[in-house]
Amino acid sequence: MADRPNSIPVITIGGYLGAGKTTMLNALLAGDHGRRISVLVNDFGSISIDEKLILARDGDVVTLVNGCACCSVSGDLGEALDNIARARTPPDYIMVEASGVADPARIAALARSPGLAPRSTVVLADCETVTLRADDKFVGRLVRRQLAGADLVVLNKIDLVGDEQLGAARALVAREAPIADVVEASHGLVAADLLLGAVGTLRPAFACDAPDQDAAATYQSHCWRTTEAVNIPALRDAIAALPATVVRAKGIVMPQGDGPGFEIHRVGERVNVTPLAHARRTAAGAELVFIALAGTLHRNAIDIALNACLCGEVRA
Amino acid sequence: MSEITVFVARNIRTMEPSLPEATAVAVRDGRIVEVGSLKTLQPWLDAYPHTVDRTFEKHVLMPGFIDPHLHPSLAAYLLQCDFITAMEWQLPHKTVAPVRTREAWLTRLKELHDAESEPLLPIFAWGHHRNWHGEIWRDDLNAISRTRPLILIHRSFHETVMNDAALKYFDIDEEKMRNAHQVNIERGHFYEAGNRHVRAQLASYLLSPQRLGPAMKLTTDVIHLGGHTTVGDMAFGLFGAELEWGAYVAAFDNDATPFRVELIPTLSIGGVGANIEQVRKYPERNRHRLRFGKHVKLFTDGAFFSQLMQLGGPGYIDGHDGEWLMTPEQFESNARALWNEGMNIHVHCTGDMGVELALDTLEKLQWERPRFNHRYTIEHFGISTAAQARRIADLGAIVSANPYYVYELSDIYSREGVGFERASQMVRLGSLSRNGVPFALHSDFTMAPARPLQNAWIAVNRINAAGDVLCPNERATLEEAMRAITINAAYVLGLEHEIGSISIGKKADFTVLEADPYDTPVEKLRDIPIWGTIFEGTPFPLGRKQ
Structure with a gap:
């Protein structure tokens, strides 16, 4: 959908537990990308921000010197999003970290709200485990559905696997997310512009x-x-x-x-x-x-x- | 030491197999001195001053009923609404007849509007369900009133419909809502994610300090009306721990309250709930009627009323998926932390895959660090497999079930989403019985009416709201059903040494019935009138005769 004027683009970051969402967001928050990004996370516990980069802490919000902010959401995510949309100095982008069991597409739906515009859904997959998870009796369907809802799949931790495992992970993503873009990464390092949807990619396939x-x-x-x-x-x-x-x-x-x-x-x-x-x-x-x-x-x-x-x- | 009071009754069903029936029970300082007959009690009566109370000479005493899973805070929220639902509700202030057509739903709301003399007081109507009541939107509510705020809340709580006056009253910006997702402002309709635009306004109205007090009084009356003397708040802190604790102390911590509340916190998921240090410290707050123990609640899969339970293959007929409330890894690590603390773990499980995760985890924990008498409890027990019933027994787990699912949902679920085989076998109490698994029954009010005799009636009859008998082989026996609302409910809460049966030394909690459940045809079990209760020796008659 076309972003309405003054609407803040919202990017949903999904993926199963351990896929590397927090690591990726940590790198993004500390990054030198010239954009003011507000990141909404489930809890601060896992976010580790270099103290030198922190400008202020105020309850559930940590503000960074580069203009980014990290907010811990303990209650209703939709309300937290609406609060940011109403803020006096709204950010350039909002990124929402979906919980490992969420269907990111449903989270993205929360961003269809006045002042906000869903931009894209990014789903991380851990190359080491994603093929096993996709067959797991408890979460197999969930992991496959998460991939299917992605606009961009980050195939993460490629440094930890051999060719065979990487090939299996690529094949899984090609099967479950045939129309998504795919980018391969290690340590969750993905160019900010790519995540923010400013630059498109064409998946190799x-x-x-x-x-x-x-x-x-x-x-x-x-x-x-x-x-x-x-x-x-x-x-x-x-x-x-x-x-x-x-x-x-x-x-x-x-x-x-x-x-x-x-x-x-x-x-x-x-x-x-x-x-x-x-x-x-x-x-x-x-x-x-x-x-x-x-x-x-x-x-x-x-x-x-x-x-x-x-x-x-x-x-x- | 006070005087002994001896209650004489037509019959006393003790729920103790060693002495199942008696005719007199001696009580002192809130506890049972001895149960038997006036003749067998004679040594006590010779030794101490006493009075013989014959008020209940024509009544039947049972152990005070126990609902081990009922959230008073949620009840307080809901009881401020007028119930207009497809099922009957017997509430302290009224009995609400079922309403099963669109016209009847609107007529009922119109009657409520006409009866309310204060012209601008909002009316909240809970219980609308499209399967019964069709579509009702803003203009339908406007046709009843354009000046009084009218708020329709769906049976599931996931949807709200408002008239013009309500939108204005709650200050909803209609222009902004035009683009909002899952909001149809022309219809005044807020659903699923869109419901957030009104949820906070409704909660701040319904849980405001001046309304919370009266609402807790209604909650007290509902709990009393069912004949309960103990309930378990099986997820303390739903609306915030301190808000609830304050409301509970104000409402329940006094001698006028005819029951106690066992408080079971949840372990934190994403910032909501307690951490393990808080769980350890909660019992320091204990009051006479408000008690924390070593019980903690965890969750696996989604809501049964919303078809978000996790089903194993082949899944839902329409292909949608259930939900996990936390990852299996998080569930396992929370369960392990509690297990290794010696805590008793209660697991919300609605679908068979939820049960499977709970049992797989229990098996791992037993392998790592075996425990006896752990009381690992499957809560709700909607859909399960026969094999799981056996495995529950093998692993030493127990069950606290909501049989009302069978009554309200089996008919519709057999046609939509779930299918007949699974829908007819939901809440498989017969399988638990065949495997020797102890089970309790609960209401999770308002997931079910807070009426233990109605739940027992469903368990022994398996008659649903459509009048069909569903899977007779999964029925409980009468004895099992009565144990499930007394001694086994106490066992689930870890209180079987204190409450749940009538026996020497236990709390003098009784439910006073007008007829003997064991002499009543089982299909009439739910119709037995309740005189009231005796809580720790003090009679509390119901405010009105049923």
Whole structure:
């Protein structure tokens, strides 16, 4: 959904116990990323912030010198979110640490509230244990559902596993979260911009150079790429007009000259075009990936619809 | 030392197998001196001054009923609402007849509105359920009144509907609510996550100091009406430990209260509840009627009324998933900490996977550090398997069950979500009996009416609200059901040496009945009138005849 003006983007951080959520948030809070992030955690116990970085402590809130804050939520999470939305100097971003047993998608729903805008759901998975957990009799369904609800999966602790285990974890994520982006990390170190959703990634399996999926896959992908200038409003309309079986589309469009680049997302039937936060000097053109339910992907139809959006093709 | 009082009764059902029936019980200073007959008590009567009280000559005495799982704070919140529900509720101030259509629901609310003379006093109506009452929204409430705040609270507490006046009264900003998730402001409807926009306002109104006192008085009356002389608050601190402790001391710590409350704290989950140091120190606060022991409550899976219990394969028919209230790892580490302290652990388990986690954990703890007489208790016991009933026995665990699930939910769950095999076998007391597992019954009011005789009636009959008999093989016997609301309920609370049966030296707590449950057809068990109670030797008649 498009962020409403002045709404604070909310990023939900999920993942099962031990996946590395707290470690990642610790690094983010202390990081030098120039953004004011408020992090909501279940309890301070596990957050360890370098005393040198702390500006003030006030009950449930620790304020840091870099403008970030960490709030411990003991009561109603929704109320805590609303309080931040109403604050005199609201942060640039809010990150919510979901409990290990929460379905992060449900937590993210709390952010659909005045003054807030859900941005994305990030789910961490511990490469060492995630495949076992996904088969566990108590939490297997929960762990798989968490992955399925992710926009971005952080496959964490890759330094602790061999190729075989990493391969198994990658395969699990590809199966359970076929339309999520995936980033691999160790010690929960992920670029802040990536977590904040300012920069998109294309997961390898769906990047343009990835091999096509096998026939048994649930989803199939198609890549459309051009080096010509693209009419962005026309492109947006064309993507919006694709059939509902196209469950996800994303990509980047770069104009000619010095103008800003754009990121295009389609989730379900909603299309969202947002300027890229950082000017990236790349050649003009576009690269878009389309993901559709297996057996419903009409590559030719997509190509025809999109080729009509090239500046040379669009009639006034 | 006071004078002895001898209560003579038509029959005294002691719940002690060695002397199951008696006709006289001698009481002094709140305790039983001896039970038997006037003849067998004679040596005491010869030795000490006494009076013989024949008030109950035509009545039957039982040990004071015990509900080992009833939250007084939650009751105080709910009892300020008018009950308009699909089931009958017998409350101290009224008996509420069931209401099972949309028209009847709205008519009842209109009657309440017309009867209330103060024109702007809010009315809270609890108990709406779409399966019975259809859709009722803001305009339907407006049609009853545009000036009086009317607040509909769903049976599950997860949904609220308000009329114009209520939105104004609670200062809800309608423009802002237009974009809010799980709020439909045109319908005045706040549900699931959206319910948070009104929850705090409702709680600060219903639990305000000037309302809490009268609400606790109603709670006292509800507990008394069921014939209870002891209840267990099986999760002390739901609305905050100090708020509750203050309210309980003000309401219960006096000689006018006809019962005691055993307080069972929960171990902290995400900042709510006590840490183990607080659990150790709580008994230092003990008062005569308010007592902490060495019992602690833990949770595994989600709410039974919301179908959030964890079910094993093949899961729910509609494919949704239950919830864990903490990770199995957190549950295990909390349980281990309590186990190694010698605490008695009570585990909220609603689905069979919740039970499975509780039992897997118990098995590990027994392997690491064996304990006898640990009273590890499965609370609620909604859905389980026959194999688990046997395993509960093997591991020495016990059960405190809510049989009302069978009455209110078996019909609808057999058609939606759960299916007939599991729904008909919920709360499998027969399996527990066949495996020799002691069990108690509880209400978890308002998950069930606080009426032990009704719960016993469900346990022995397994008749549901639709009038069907569900799985007769999972019935309890009459003797088991009566033990489940007396001596076995005491056993669950670790108080079987003090209460739960009528025997020498125990507390003189009795429930006075107008008929003998053992001479009453089992299908009439719930209809036995209660005269009142005797708490520590003092009679407390019910305020009104039933």
